[in-house]
Amino acid sequence: MNMADFFSMGGRGFYVWSSFGAVALALVIEMMLVKKRGSAAAQLKKTVAETQQ
Amino acid sequence: MNLYKYASPATFYPLAGKLIPWFAALAVVFGLIGLYLGLIVAPEDAQQGQVYRIIFIHVPTAWVGMVVYLVMAAYGVAALTLKTRLSSMMMEALAPTGALFTALALLTGALWGKPTWGTYWIWDARMTSTLILLFLYVGYIALIHAIEDKKRADKAGALLVIVGSVNVPIIYFSVRWWNTLHQGASVSVTGSKMAAVMAQGMLVMALACWMYAIAVVLVRVRAIILERQYKGANDMVGLSMGARGMAGTEMTGTEMMGTK
Numbered sequence: 001m002n003m004a005d006f007f008s009m010g011g012r013g014f015y016v017w018s019s020f021g022a023v024a025l026a027l028v029i030e031m032m033l034v035k036k037r038g039s040a041a042a043q044l045k046k047t048v049a050e051t052q053q
Numbered sequence: 054m055n056l057y058k059y060a061s062p063a064t065f066y067p068l069a070g071k072l073i074p075w076f077a078a079l080a081v082v083f084g085l086i087g088l089y090l091g092l093i094v095a096p097e098d099a100q101q102g103q104v105y106r107i108i109f110i111h112v113p114t115a116w117v118g119m120v121v122y123l124v125m126a127a128y129g130v131a132a133l134t135l136k137t138r139l140s141s142m143m144m145e146a147l148a149p150t151g152a153l154f155t156a157l158a159l160l161t162g163a164l165w166g167k168p169t170w171g172t173y174w175i176w177d178a179r180m181t182s183t184l185i186l187l188f189l190y191v192g193y194i195a196l197i198h199a200i201e202d203k204k205r206a207d208k209a210g211a212l213l214v215i216v217g218s219v220n221v222p223i224i225y226f227s228v229r230w231w232n233t234l235h236q237g238a239s240v241s242v243t244g245s246k247m248a249a250v251m252a253q254g255m256l257v258m259a260l261a262c263w264m265y266a267i268a269v270v271l272v273r274v275r276a277i278i279l280e281r282q283y284k285g286a287n288d289m290v291g292l293s294m295g296a297r298g299m300a301g302t303e304m305t306g307t308e309m310m311g312t313k
Binding site: 027031048 | 102168276282
């Protein structure tokens with residue numbers, strides 16, 4: 001299979017690559033959001049620790 | 054080993070932190086092998102041609118969507134009976150990932166349906182019950198955020214998830230119980246109807262999705278543990294600072310809270 005055949009997926013490339021692409025994009029966004037939530041929570045812990053001193 | 058020890062958020066927090074990089078690394082390794090098997094090694098399907106390759110992402114996302122819900126229901130039972138605090142936190146951490154995978158299963162299914170069935174969507178039993186699963190996830194998330202008292206919110210959420218779990222076997226057996234447009238199971242406990250390399254690709258991709266889901270849920274549950282522990286404290290700090298600021302009016306903290 002050459003590169004062009006690989007990307008065209010027998011003329012169904014749109015459906016195949018949209019599926020894989022949508023999942024990849026969604027997982028990247030979820031990872032970013034969850035990382036942000038983690039840092040915000042760590043910041044909250046820091047703020048509370050500082051104010052209680 | 055005392056499993057109860059790890060049911061405490063304080064001991065689970067560092068353990069989860071240690072496990073995250075391992076699950077993340079495994080997700081990458083399985084993902085690369087799975088994509089290689091599914092997109093390059095596996096041959097073209099005799100009936101569907103190349104478009105069948107959506108199976109390598111569609112089935113794993115659907116499995117994660119269903120099983121995460123069952124795991125949530127199990128934690129729900131633990132939350133209501135054993136009253137372990139971590140259980141409710143785990144439920145809260147699992148829900149967004151479960152909802153996301155269910156939505157992705159529906160989306161990739163639609164993208165597969167169009168070229169093979171001629172339609173993105175049909176009210177077929179498998180698809181409708183999967184859509185209900187998505188609504189159950191969204192309902193749970195909305196419910197726990199709508200109730201201010203965290204303990205009551207956790208209880209109500211656990212109850213909703215447990216009752217809703219009846220939907221999972223309906224999804225799974227829908228292709229047998231009803232005459233659906235959706236095809237039957239390709240892989241089951243008793244064996245596989247697919248070529249070996251196709252089944253292997255699908256299973257490795259499923260493992261990748263699992264490792265990813267566990268890693269991301271562990272990151273989220275760590276955030277939730279901190280949020281629950283410190284949000285109350287932060288509010289109290291804010292309150293006492295507010296009370297100090299009003300010292301001139303001789304108003305105490307208890308008066309501010311209306312418990313005089």
